[in-house]
Amino acid sequence: MKKILFALFILPTLMLAQHKISGTFTPAASYKAAILYKLNPSNNEYISNADIVNGQFELDLDATLKPGMYRIVYALPQEQYNFNFIYNNEDVVFNYDQQKGVSFLTSKENQILNKYKSDMFAIKSKINSFYGQPNQDESEYMDCIAELTAVQDQAEKESKGMIANHFIVAEKPYIPTTFEDAPTYFNNFKKHYFKPINFSDPVLQNSSFLMDSAMSYVFIFVDKDDKNTSYKNNIDDVVRVTSKEKVIQKSILEVLWTQFKERQNEEVANYIASKYLQKLLDPVKDEMLITDMKAFQNTAIGATAPDFSWPSKVGSTKLSQLSGKDFYIVTFWSSTCSHCLAELPVLKAYLKDKPNIQVLAIGLEDERPNWENTIKNYTEFTQIYGHGKWDNPIPIAYGVSGTPSFFVLDKNKKIIAKPDDVEKLKAFLDTKL
Incomplete structure (x- = not known):
């Protein structure tokens, strides 16, 4: 009797068919792995992944996997290299061609x-x-x-x-x-x-x-x-x-x-x-x-730049307290940023004969020694140590997510430009000077 009850208990599980998702990618050498996600209203739920070997992969799906819309990610960045498909309790077999896109060999849906x-x-x-x-x-x-x-x-x-x-x-x-x-x-x-x-x-x-x-x-x-x-x-x-x-x-x-x-x-x-x-x-x-x-x-164009302070010879100085210049450049950089170390010398050379512009250089750093050694080459700039790097309150207030970043302010500290790089910064200032 116990054996019969046990068989009845496991029978529904055995009857749940397990399905597969498999595919062929062309050209084979361009693809290394496939990641499977289930799409939900507010997030994508990771399901499984498999290596792509000689252009082919196969994923065994859990028998309890719910029908719905799924996504295969096949390269980085994930937002760009993916395609969606329906899974509804049937095998899904596809070909993906870099030029032609995806075609399904099985799956009526x-x-x-x-x-x-x-x-x-x-x-x-x-x-x-x-x-x-x-x-x-x-x-x-x-x-x-x-x-x-x-x-x-x-x-x-x-x-x-x-x-x-x-x-x-x-x-x-x-x-x-x-x-x-x-x-x-x-x-x-x-x-x-x-x-x-x-x-x-x-x-x-x-x-x-x-x-x-x-x-x-x-x-x-x-x-x-x-x-x-x-x-x-x-x-x-x-x-x-x-x-x-x-x-x-x-x-x-x-x-x-x-x-x-x-x-x-x-x-x-x-x-x-x-x-x-x-x-x-x-x-x-x-x-x-x-x-x-x-x-x-x-930090929209025309807004007054978020105020901040830093240690100085008088104890502490605020951006809002500065005066006497026609333009102020707030730049965020780091001594470990190669692009910064390439662009700062260009900015220094450009401003050599422009005493009406003041640069406030905020170094986003985890450690002080390397920053102190680097700023010796830029004594013309007002150097501000941004301890904590991205957790520092100044870059947070300015919404900075990368270095170098530039904000150009007028004499009233209103933001008048946010150039992407030093060349665009120079081009903008050339129109103002």
């Missing part, structure tokens, strides 16, 4: 979704080409629309009941019923962009689809003559359609803020922060992001 994307891309390209023709045949246009409709309907039918169906339905494009000229089509395409997307769908939430869709909307529908107004209006639209899903909304706004920050678009980045993102952040969980946002806002 992925084959249907990939074919749908490929067919849609071809038809949309055909429509774009049509609008580029000087003489437009309306019957040709309606043939394209009929083809667009047929592909959408067929893909929805084939994927019914599958995970892939969620994405195919959400990607449904705007389909005109009559001929439309290019401006009308473009406006309607934007107007209907979010209508098929259900931001509350858990399948879409556990993928990159919602993020990708929002990014595309913000950056595609832009008036080239007034980009920032377009960006802000588009961001407003994204906030509106994600109003019931604050976790998704927060994730999208964080990525948007980072994108505009990296592009040095202070106007839009600070618009996102002040109007929306700050209200969604948790003071404890998001402390680092809050600090970064505050520093970016406080």
